[in-house]
Amino acid sequence: MAERTRGKGRVLPVDDPVLEKVYAELARAPWLDLGELAALASLTERETREALDRLVDLGAAEPATGLPLEVALLPPSAVAAEWVRRLEDQVIQSHQAVESLTQEYLAARGAGSASRIRAVSAEEMLHLFETGQENCRVGVRGIAAPPFAAVIGTNDQRQLRRMGDGISYRTIYAAEALNHPAARASMLHTLAHGEEGRFIARTPMKLVIFDEDLALVPVVSRTRTSESLVIGPSDLLDGFLSLFETVWEMAMPLGVEGTLDTALGDEDRELLCLMAAGSTDLRIARHFGVSSRTVERRIKTVLERLGATSRFQAGALAARRGWL
Secondary structure (H helix, E strand, C coil): CCCCCCCCCCCCCCCCHHHHHHHHHHHHCCCCCHHHHHHHHCCCHHHHHHHHHHHHHHCCEEECCCCCCCEEECCHHHHHHHHHHHHHHHHHHHHHHHHHHHHHHHHHHCCCCCCCEEEEEHHHHHHHHHHHHHHCCCEEEEEECCCCCCCCCHHHHHHHHHHHCCCEEEEEEEHHHHHCHHHHHHHHHHHHCCCEEEEECCCCCCEEEECCCEEEEEEECCCCEEEEEEECCCHHHHHHHHHHHHHHHHCEECCCCCCCCCCCCHHHHHHHHHHHCCCCHHHHHHHHCCCHHHHHHHHHHHHHHHCCCCHHHHHHHHHHCCCC
8 A cells, every 4th residue: 555645734733743643544534443543553553542542632533432443533624723722822821921021020120221121112113123124134033913004115125125135034924914905015015025924813912033133022002002122132032032933833824835826816815815814794795895695605605615614714725825
């Protein structure tokens, strides 16, 4: 029997090739008995039974009568969605802990007295953002979270020039960026010129890191940016670097697989953006000037076309295929 090809990445919320193998084989053939599954997974029957018990403990399977193994797998999309939700919650909690500890750190030392961590005005932060890009030697990492600027342009030109100089840019976008005209236009423009981009349902914060030397952390409300933290080489900067990489691994790549589906119209792509951003049927209907029932039919068609079970998953799959 030819060896089955295993996809890249992980479905389960653990880095365990044995569990992934058992899960994958049982997903393909739910009626296998213990001996057959053990043979396909190259395990003993005892090891296979232990793996099945662990899948149940992880919430990737559940006891079920009427099946040879008395175990039924949960669909991969449900397992992965629950894993992503847990990871997102962990990242949010991590950010909240970092933010709280940072405020205590600054309060204990005086906001302006710490040489490596200081608070600055929004105006000074913008200046540091510009000079940080100009002085960057290797790469810029950023998390783009709302609120977004109403007009974006000058920074895009600076970024394109710096990418032309060989500076790498990696940006994680909040799903809301897909539903914000200026942010979406900027995102598509920079991605087309070599930026690496990913998107995620929720971003924990705004953040930009230059090389591994400097981080800017805007303190943001839903309506305005009041001040920012400037963080130089320190344990706190290392924490933000780790936070970025964790969110990057969780996020969905934007437009890196496949080519544009030429049969997908502009309205369908716009619909996918609105879906990924969490817009309601009523909001989508108002946007297109159609009835909610028409929106329901369009969404159903798009979900079926992508093989998706949820709106956000549809937006994620479309982004991965380069449709957005």
